[in-house]
Amino acid sequence: MDKRQFIKSCALAASFLPLAGCANVIAAPGAVANTAAGSGKQILPIALQPGDTVALVSPSKATDHLLDVQIATEVMQALGLKVKLGKHLTSRRGHLAGTDQDRADDINSMFADPDVSAIICLRGGSGAARILPLLDYALIKKNPKALLGYSDITALHNAIHAQTGLITFHGPNGTGSWNSFNADQFRRVFFQQERMQYENVIDARDELAARQNRIITINSGKAQGEIIGGNLSVFTSLAGSPYLPDFTNKILFVEDVQEAPYRIDRMLSTLKLMGALDKLAGFIFGDCTGCNPIGGYGWLTMDQIFDDHIKPLQIPAYRGAMIGHIKQQFIVPVGAKVEMDADNGSFKLLQSVFQTA
Known part of the structure; x- marks a missing residue:
């Protein structure tokens, strides 16, 4: 997988850190050193309804085909949502969807945007962990919104939860399969706000x-x-x-x-x-x-x-x-x-x- 080289470099860096004592790690700007600090109080995102606007962002790998953006947009529209594209959604730097700052800026700006009700990650791949020190966790905490994605987006889910306590959603990316099962579940989770089994x-x-x-x-x-x-x-x-x-x-x-x-x-x-x-x-x-x-x-x-x-x-x-x-x-x-x-x-x-x- 294209995430493996990144993971190897992370593992090397982590080998110099006390694994059992994550609270002793010097925090990056915008982050708290104590991993439990952000999760002491749970924060719920604002509800999503048909007709709301969702943002498409790409925190990890660049898209190889612009058709992917079109399909993801059409999927959200078919679910009854309006779509706003991240400024750097189609950017590229090596395998990444733009520079680390570009990708972090897209996420920060969409959390800050009052017209955006939820954030959908276009795809996974590799690179989301690179932007964790650049996210504005105080901003995210003040503007709690649903974030949806999986695979490499795991880095965002856990960082945001650790730093803010916000509930995010591990599920299909924008370019993933939006079959009847996934689409129905999306409506039940986000629109009907069902307590899922x-x-x-x-x-x-x-x-x-x-x-x-x-x-x-x-x-x-x-x-x-x-x-x-x-x-x-x-x-x-x-x-x-x-x-x-x-x-x-x-x-x-x-x-x-x-x-x-x-x-x-x-x-x-x-x-x-x-x-x-x-x-x-x-x-x-x-x-x-x-x-x-x-x-x-x-x-x-x-x-x-x-x-x-x-x-x-x-x-x-x-x-x-x-x-x-x-x-x-x-x-x-x-x-x-x-x-x-x-x-x-x-x-x-x-x-x-x-x-x-």
Whole structure:
């Protein structure tokens, strides 16, 4: 993946920082040093309604085709929304959608714009973490709006939540698949403000037993807590920074794409070594698309990896949730309080995730 080189450089930098003591890291301008400081008080975004204006921004990789912008615009319009394009949406610097300052400016300006009700990320890729020190968290906190995206946008979700307490939304990017499942879920989450029950859609098709969207319970039980997470490799690349939320009593959800099992093992090891896994109330793993073993002397299976890292935690845990680089994916409010059921393979919202009038 194009995010791997960036993650390697982040890992090298993080190796000089105390992973277990993120609060001791010197904060970047606009950021607080204590990772728990921003999440002490939860902030809800303003509600979104048909007819409102949403902004399209590109915090990570540049778009290779202008048609992507047109399609994302048409998707938002089909949902009944007006669209405002970020000033640097189609800019390019190497693989990035403009300079770091350009991309940060687009996000800051859209949070500040009174005509914009929500912010949709055009795509993921690599590079969102580069702009974290350039975001105006005080501005974001004063102008709470929904932010939607996934993959590399994991960096934004966690930084914004850690620094402000704002709930953001892990779900389809503007250039993602907007099939009937995703479009219906968007309307239910944003327009109807439904307290969602997230349970996999099971379709046996022409099989006696369903093979798609199956869940596997790692540890039985139910748990409640604020849900945090996103793409595992991006998430762990933030280790040692002030841009990860506090893990205490949280429910962690993660997913990944095109990562060999040994890399998943290494990332979970990082979370274990920094003390994160031991603080969790629950664990949900989504899809690991294209996470196939590579050659060598053998490899741990995904089953063994979860048995080694998650099962000993003795907290409710399951894998197979419809979260990740897949066509139909849940829109998860990052930072919202949920209850998970590891036996049923589901989780549900326990609160409203938007401001009420």
